[in-house]
Amino acid sequence: MSHSPQPVISATGLYTPSESISNDELVAAFNAYVALYNRENADAIAAGELSELTESSVEFIEKASGIGSRFVVDKDGILDPAHMAPRLPMRSNDELSVLAEIGVAAARDALARAGRDAADVDAVLCAASNMQRAYPAMAIEIQNALGIDGFGFDMNVACSSATFGIQTAADYIRAGHAKSVLVVNPEICSGHLNWRDRDSHFIFGDVATAILVEDKDIAPAGHWDILGTKLKTVFSNNIRNNFGFLNRTHGTIDQAGPKTDKLFVQEGRKVFKEVVPMVAQMIVDQMAVLDLQGSDMRRLWLHQANTNMNRLIAHRVLGHEASEDESPTVLDTYGNTSSAGSIIAFHLHHDDMVAGDTGLICSFGAGYSAGTVFVRKT
Known part of the structure; x- marks a missing residue:
């Protein structure tokens, strides 16, 4: 009898940067920038040519998002009121890129947890919101660094990149094109955030996650059966990042970096x-x-963007107000990490689950894009 491949999640991996920024630190830096801006533009503000900037506060951030702190790849550059962006020195073409470096770290963690050697992996999907370059693909760079003989490609569906990557990997397993696929989500969100924008300066953090999707026949004990996946996209302008290779032809890049309209921007209330x-x-x-x-769902690992959004979604799914155990959050320490958020929640909050427990990994964000991955512990 021929074998019908069944995709499962064998393991996940996580890389967390060593530096973290608290809300107190972030507000102090932002308010120092506001004071500097208002002072330098006092005449124009008095003449009504410019608007005076408003200070941020810890209370505002926590009420708006539930975020308490965020990990970043470069703390000093972000907290410098005169710079307010990560300082990441350019690397040569012979060096591992920053995005690939953190992706490799997360991938190795996932492989170790599954007891799997990189030589056993057939494909690498680098699924993330922002790619460091157009080509060669980050996935191929990660593949090369890990020593994987197979294929790889990049994919971007913003905050839903990981769940879209999981379904894509699962489809490869079902079709027999691969038996082991690494989905890697390196997110340096601090690089595309406008740290000078009061409405969004607190949102993002940096991280990398990885998911090993494999044929059930070779998966380790204690893996997660994938019961089903569903993807959805609906066009919206309410979350945008217009940065791209054509920007240079429009004169939107100068020595100070990209203009603010080429960074993350959203209409938060409309999105909600x-x-x-x-x-x-x-x-x-x-x-x-x-x-x-709803009573069948042991846990929901929802996209980590906003506590109020998750509370309402979880209530609709479960039929009651979700407890921290039923819908865990990592927003308080990681902030919004785009596609990696729901994977971090899953990675850090599944060890207590037992065979037969059912859960949902769910993402949603720019596009709009949304993805669901229903799983059951074996």
């Missing part, structure tokens, strides 16, 4: 109002397809 019902309905519909009820 439109994304929450869309994602909640998507989850409920997919649960019906899989014959699952």
